[in-house]
Amino acid sequence: MASLVVTPSITFTDLLRVFTRIGLLSFGGPAGQIALMHRELVEERAWITEDDFLHALNFCHLLPGPEAQQLATWIGWRVHGWRGGLAAGLLFVIPGALIILALSVLYGIAANLNWVEALFLGVKAAVLAIVVQALLRIAGRALDTKLKRALAIAAFVGLFLFDLPFPLIVLGSGVIGMVVAAKRPDLLALKAGKAGEMLPARPWRSTILSVAVWGAVWAAPMVLIAVMLGQDHVLWEIGAFFSQLAIVTFGGAYAVLAYMAQEAVQGFGWLQPGEMADGLGLAETTPGPLILVTQFVGYLAAFRAPEPFTPVVAGLLGAGLTTWVTFAPCFMWIFALAPWIDRLGNAVRLKGGLAAVTAAVVGVIANLTAWFALHVLFASVGQRQFGPLRLYWPDPASFDWRATVLAVLACGLAFGLKWSVLRILAVCAVGGLALSLPL
Template sequence: MTASLQHPDFGELLRVSARIGCLSFGGPAGQIALMHRELVEDRGWISEDQYLHALNFCHLLPGPEAQQLAIWIGWKLHGIRGGLAAGLLFVIPGALVILALSMLYGAAAHLAWFAALFLGIKAAVLAIVAGAVLRLAGRALGTDFRKGAALVSFLALFLFNAPFPLVVIGAGAVGWIAARWRPALLGLTGEAAAAPDTPRPWGYSARAVLIGALAWAAPMAAVLALLGRDHVLWRVGVFFSKLAVVTFGGAYAVLAYMAQQAVSAQHWLTAAEMADGLGLAETTPGPLIMVTQFVGYLAAFRSPAPFTPLVAGLLGAGLTTWVTFAPCFLWVFALAPWIERLERAQLLKGALALVTSAIVGVVANLSAWFALQVLFHDLRPVWPGFSLPVPASFDWRAGLIAALSGWAVIGRKWNVIPVLAGAAVGGWLLAQIS
């Protein structure tokens, strides 16, 4: 099968990677489907088996799996420079668009017409996230044990505000144990395939880790030396560096944790603004986790000293993007030579299987959090970390747009871009008549 594969020159890889980066709307599912069509079906650069093995490999890594798949494909075709080119071109178009939108948002957030547009966008995002919960549940909850893991993770986060990393690590540990003693609970066969009879690439991986870690840390070292630990850029960089290590399960999985920390702990933006940022990220190409750039921009824009607000915002956006995506290259370059061995790691598969199930509960918690923030103006604390809405504060406009968006996205399977555009117009129209 692989004998008939085409091998593009580097210039052709650049052109196709740029095309994919500009067209990669629709979240991970749409991006993965786009790459499959462009690279497997239309051009025959990667075989079907290679593509599926690489996709499974990327699901084992923290970070956006679609971008990591793009890096792996570039690496497979043209080594390190191919991986760098394909990975960067997958991110850069969306990063430029969301940076421009973040700058507009920072300048116009308090204007009435702008707030009216985002009323509709936030309501549509609520429907989009609810649709993500249903898709994840259909794919990840194949056994009663995995359904229980999803329920436990949801209750731990929603009712008791449990730390997101603890939920992920706990699910992984339980999955590891279950794969060892009762693999049927996870839907695994219990049969471990033999590892390939090839040398282990320790030296290559060690060099990739060392170089990648130095590149990841370089801008943080500059911020520490020039601005110190108390500056907002240092806090932004540290927070998003930590986030890059625990983002298993895609952007939706980590957004609730990011929102909790950015809104409640760091006070960089409000819950409503966090929902606005996700709406912006849904409308741009590239990974959905690019919403981190929006948060980094606003955090630095609002605490700019010793820079102007615009310069501080640009630095915050750039630093956030770097520490979010640089680790993706590190993971792929260090572990890609091990892909066949990781495919056969039964215990690792069990750990990731239960993490994926727990992620359903995490994303359900995000959906509930957005619903409370978007549909109600007032929340009443019940106990620390848990609040219930005040029924009288229900926003009927947001409820109507959310219901119509849910019908379009979940019921009719419409593309999210026209749904978001229609919701924005609907929010503006409803604001004029109420």
């Protein structure tokens, strides 16, 4: 894990100071976070070049996990080796993780209070508009060929109507993309690799060492839980589930939310449907990766099945474990694969796999959008099975006019006035209080 120092004048203290600032200001999801790092590290400080920044960003899109956090880790690694990568990656996550943890504790204690429910009615409506906006933005960028649009539609149909496993959608799309890239790269709007280009040596030793070290770091808490509490305990379920999620989270937090929500709500029974929207609303209002919403889920799951701990202690352990198994793999991917970045830049098949996965992710986000819309606008949503076909069936009597009014308001603020996420959430939260509480 050797360092690739760009500018000798960049001290480790400089790196700590700059990434602390970035960690505290990284609002706005991946797009806002990447733009912030570009301004701070490319435009203002020139720590890395524009080409290196874009090359690294494409590389991070190949990996599972939050691309903005992995980009921060890569930049730290590029400047100060493994300790720079560790510092930059942690500082990008820690401020938001601490805030989400505090809000999760408050939510677990106050979730049944009327005013909190009213507040989150508005938050859920705002989140619906934010997710719709994310869907349209990503679709506009990603679906630039007929094949990509077909993959997006197939992913949506497979998830929403046939309840296919999320990992199958991701892996299947990746395989299709790699095959197409080898035969007809134009169908995915890919450019051919540069023939005859000299590539750096294969850094096997660094990669193997990184996988061994970070694999052990990743597994350590799970081994402790298995020994102390057994594999029937909720903490084991949390760690195993989010470890699996860390491997298949291609396309960012929005892409995996539908799968996580369905498992957390319908599979494990950890949360109610509306609580997933609450958690996303909390993550939207805080700095750091949006995938920190997983910490909220881990806290509530352990908080509600605390034995042999108290609820709050169990919740803290669940949140800490979730964060650990979510981000330890991110460091492993970067430290193991960053030395290969120049070789990967010429790998057309890998680019094809990424392009296909990105297209399928649009369908995944469309599934999330439909799922959220049903559970925000209707208090009761059932399911009906017609052979392999699964249909959601909302109860018309449970239609929530307040949520509908607030969702329309949020869409107007997002698309018409182009307000920021924080302003939309604030206005809709106040609107939820105004429409719900007695005068």
